[in-house]
Amino acid sequence: MSILRKIEHFREEEERLKWEGTFADYLNLLKEKPWIAQTAHSRVYNMIKDAGVEEANGKKEYQFFKDQLFGVNEALEKLVEEYFHSAAKRLDVRKRILLLMGPVSGGKSTLVTMLKRGLEQYSRTDKGAVYAIKGCPMHEDPLHLIPNHLRNEFYEEYGIKVEGNLSPLNMMRLEEEYSGRIEDVIVERIFFSEDKRTGIGTFSPSDPKSQDIADLTGSIDFSTIAEYGSESDPRAYRFDGELNKANRGMMEFQEMLKCDEKFLWHLLSLTQEGNFKAGRFALISADELIVAHTNESEYRSFIANKKNEALHSRIIVMKVPYNLKVSEEERIYQKMIQESDLSHVHIAPHALKVAAIFTILTRLQQPKKQGIDLLKKMRLYDGENVEGFNSQDVEELKQEYPDEGMSGIDPRYVINRISSAIIRKQLTSINALDVLRSIKEGLNEHASITKEDRERYMDFIAVARKEYDTIAKKEVQKAFVYSYDESAKTLMDNYLDNVEAYCNQNKLRDPLTGEEMTPDEKLMRSIEEQIGISENAKKAFREEILIRISAYARKGKKFDYNSHERLREAIQKKLFADLKDIVKITTSTKTPDESQLKKINEVIARLVDEHGYNSVSANELLRYVGSLLNR
Ligand SMILES: Nc1ncnc2c1ncn2[C@@H]1O[C@H](COP(=O)(O)OP(=O)(O)OP(=O)(O)O)[C@@H](O)[C@H]1O
Numbered sequence: 206m207s208i209l210r211k212i213e214h215f216r217e218e219e220e221r222l223k224w225e226g227t228f229a230d231y232l233n234l235l236k237e238k239p240w241i242a243q244t245a246h247s248r249v250y251n252m253i254k255d256a257g258v259e260e261a262n263g264k265k266e267y268q269f270f271k272d273q274l275f276g277v278n279e280a281l282e283k284l285v286e287e288y289f290h291s292a293a294k295r296l297d298v299r300k301r302i303l304l305l306m307g308p309v310s311g312g313k314s315t316l317v318t319m320l321k322r323g324l325e326q327y328s329r330t331d332k333g334a335v336y337a338i339k340g341c342p343m344h345e346d347p348l349h350l351i352p353n354h355l356r357n358e359f360y361e362e363y364g365i366k367v368e369g370n371l372s373p374l375n376m377m378r379l380e381e382e383y384s385g386r387i388e389d390v391i392v393e394r395i396f397f398s399e400d401k402r403t404g405i406g407t408f409s410p411s412d413p414k415s416q417d418i419a420d421l422t423g424s425i426d427f428s429t430i431a432e433y434g435s436e437s438d439p440r441a442y443r444f445d446g447e448l449n450k451a452n453r454g455m456m457e458f459q460e461m462l463k464c465d466e467k468f469l470w471h472l473l474s475l476t477q478e479g480n481f482k483a484g485r486f487a488l489i490s491a492d493e494l495i496v497a498h499t500n501e502s503e504y505r506s507f508i509a510n511k512k513n514e515a516l517h518s519r520i521i522v523m524k525v526p527y528n529l530k531v532s533e534e535e536r537i538y539q540k541m542i543q544e545s546d547l548s549h550v551h552i553a554p555h556a557l558k559v560a561a562i563f564t565i566l567t568r569l570q571q572p573k574k575q576g577i578d579l580l581k582k583m584r585l586y587d588g589e590n591v592e593g594f595n596s597q598d599v600e601e602l603k604q605e606y607p608d609e610g611m612s613g614i615d616p617r618y619v620i621n622r623i624s625s626a627i628i629r630k631q632l633t634s635i636n637a638l639d640v641l642r643s644i645k646e647g648l649n650e651h652a653s654i655t656k657e658d659r660e661r662y663m664d665f666i667a668v669a670r671k672e673y674d675t676i677a678k679k680e681v682q683k684a685f686v687y688s689y690d691e692s693a694k695t696l697m698d699n700y701l702d703n704v705e706a707y708c709n710q711n712k713l714r715d716p717l718t719g720e721e722m723t724p725d726e727k728l729m730r731s732i733e734e735q736i737g738i739s740e741n742a743k744k745a746f747r748e749e750i751l752i753r754i755s756a757y758a759r760k761g762k763k764f765d766y767n768s769h770e771r772l773r774e775a776i777q778k779k780l781f782a783d784l785k786d787i788v789k790i791t792t793s794t795k796t797p798d799e800s801q802l803k804k805i806n807e808v809i810a811r812l813v814d815e816h817g818y819n820s821v822s823a824n825e826l827l828r829y830v831g832s833l834l835n836r
C-alpha cells in the first residue's frame with residue numbers, strides 16, 4: 206500500500222470508528238459493552254494483557270513489550286502484576302504516582318513511550334474504546350453525570366461503580382445547554398492522541414524551582430472574565446493543563462523529583478483522592494495514570510529530605526534495571542543500530558556479542574556461591590549450560606543481589622563508541638576488536654566512572670577479548686572444514702561404532718571389505734584425550750555414553766552430535782586439532798602458494814556466504830586468527 210493510500214485508509218477507519226449519541230444511547234451501549242466504562246488504570250492493564258501473555262517456567266512474558274524491551278521480563282512482570290493489575294482492580298495503588306527508577310539509558314523512557322503509543326492504538330480498538338462528554342476539554346467520563354444519590358442503584362443495574370464528581374464546567378453546561386436533562390447530554394467516542402492532547406500528556410517542568418501550577422491544572426482566561434463576569438465562572442477558566450488533557454489516559458511527568466516540594470503538594474490531593482484543585486472551583490475529579498521516572502541517586506536524595514515524606518508515601522517505586530543477558534543485550538544494540546544512521550555499516554559477526562559480554566560483566570555482582578566466577582555467572586544468566594549448575598543455582602545467584610542491574614555500563618555508551626569508531630576512521634565495516642578498542646578508549650573520558658570501576662572495566666575488556674579469541678578461532682577452523690557438521694557427524698558415528706564394539710566386546714566389520722576388525726583404540730583415545738579423559742577413566746566414559754544412547758532410544762529420541770555435551774566438545778577439538786597446522790600455516794603465511802591461496806579463497810567465500818561476513822571482515826578475521834595461532 207502506498208503511503209497516501211495508507212493515510213486515506215487511516216482517515217476512513219477513523220470515520221468508521223466515530224460514535225456520537227445522547228447519554229441515553231450511551232447507557233444502551235454500556236449494556237452491550239460494559240467494559241467501555243473502565244478506569245484509566247484498568248484500560249492500561251487490559252491493553253497489556255490483550256497483547257498476549259506467554260507463560261514459561263512459571264514466569265509471565267508480556268508480548269506487549271517484546272518488540273522494544275529486551276531482557277527485563279522480571280521487572281516488567283512485577284510492574285504489570287503489582288502495579289497495573291492491582292490498580293485495575295481499583296486497589297489503592299491506583300491512587301499513587303508510578304515512579305520508574307533505574308540507571309541511565311535503562312529503557313525507562315522507552316517503556317513510557319510504549320505505554321503512550323499503545324494507548325493511542327488501543328483506544329481505536331473495540332476493547333479499548335473510550336467515551337466522553339462531548340465538548341469537554343477534559344474528556345470527562347459521561348458516568349459522572351449520574352447524580353450521587355442514584356449511584357447505588359446504577360451499580361445494581363449495570364454492575365459499574367461510578368467514582369468522581371461532575372466537573373464545574375459540565376455542571377454548568379448541563380444546566381445551560383441541556384436544561385438539566387442528563388439523558389440528552391451528547392457523548393462521543395474519543396481517540397487518545399498525544400499530538401492532539403487527548404488523553405495522553407507529557408509534563409516537563411520549565412523551571413523546577415518556580416514552576417507554575419497552572420501548567421498542570423489550567424488557568425483563568427482573563428480575556429473572558431469580562432464576558433462571564435466572574436473568575437469563578439468555569440467558562441472563564443481554561444482547562445488546558447497537562448493533568449486536564451491527560452484525563453482518562455496517562456500523563457508522563459518528566460523530572461518530577463527535581464520539582465520544588467511545594468509544587469508537588471498539589472499532586473497530593475490528586476493522587477490521594479483522585480481529584481485536584483483548579484482555580485476557584487470545587488475539586489475536579491481526574492482518572493489518569495501518572496508516571497514519572499528517576500535514577501537511583503536522585504531518588505535517594507529525594508527520600509532523604511524529610512519534607513518529602515508525605516509525597517513519598519503516595520509514590521509507588523518500580524525498578525527498571527539493566528538487562529543482564531548477553532544475547533538480549535546484543536538485540537538491544539541491533540535495535541539501536543537499526544534506528545540510527547549506522548544501519549548501512551557492516552558489523553562483523555560477534556562484534557556486538559563481544560561488546561555485550563563486556564557490558565554485562567560491568568553490571569554483574571561478584572557471585573558468593575562456591576565454584577562460580579563472573580564469567581560462569583554471565584553464561585548461566587544467559588541460559589547457557591554450565592557444567593555442574595542448574596536453573597536452581599541461577600535462582601539462588603539472582604537472590605544473592607536483589608539490586609543487581611542498577612549500575613554498570615549503559616547501552617547508549619556502547620552505541621556511541623561504535624559510531625565514534627566508525628566516524629573517526631571512516632569505516633564501512635567494523636569488527637569486534639574495533640568495538641572493544643573504542644569502548645576502552647572511551648572509558649578514560651567517561652566522566653561518571655570512578656577510578657576503581659575503570660580498573661575493573663579494563664579487566665573486563667581483557668576478558669571479553671579472550672572470549673572473542675576463542676570464538677574467532679572456532680569460526681575460522683569451522684570454515685576450514687568443507688562441511689563442518691558432516692565431518693563432525695562422521696567422526697562421531699565412527700567413534701560410537703567403536704565404543705559400542707569395545708563395551709560389548711564385539712568386533713567391527715569393515716564396511717568395504719567385510720573383514721572383522723578389533724575396535725580402533727587409537728582413534729577412541731585421540732578423541733577422549735581432547736577433554737582430558739585418562740586411560741583409567743576411559744571405560745567409565747564409554748559406558749556412560751552407551752547408557753545415554755540407550756536412554757535416548759527408550760524415549761524414542763535420536764542421539765546425535767548435540768546429545769552429549771562433553772562428547773561434542775571432544776569431537777570438535779579433535780577436528781580442530783587435526784586441522785590446526787593447516788589453519789595455522791595457511792592463515793599466517795605472507796606469501797601463500799597456489800594451493801594455499803585456493804584454500805584461503807574458499808574459506809573466505811564460506812565465511813561470507815554462510816557466516817555473515819563481508820570480504821573485508823573475513824580477511825581481517827583470518828589474519829587475526831593466524832596471529833593468534835602463531836603466538
Ligand atoms: N532493556 C532494553 N531493551 C531494549 N532497549 C533498551 C533496553 N534498555 C535500554 N534500551 C535502549 O537504550 C536506549 C536508551 O533507553 P531510554 O532512553 O528508554 O532509557 P532511560 O532509562 O529513559 O534513560 P535516561 O535515564 O537517560 O532517561 C533506547 O534506545 C532504548 O531502546
Ligand SMILES: [Mg+2]
Nearest residue numbers: 313314315498
Ligand atoms: Mg529517559
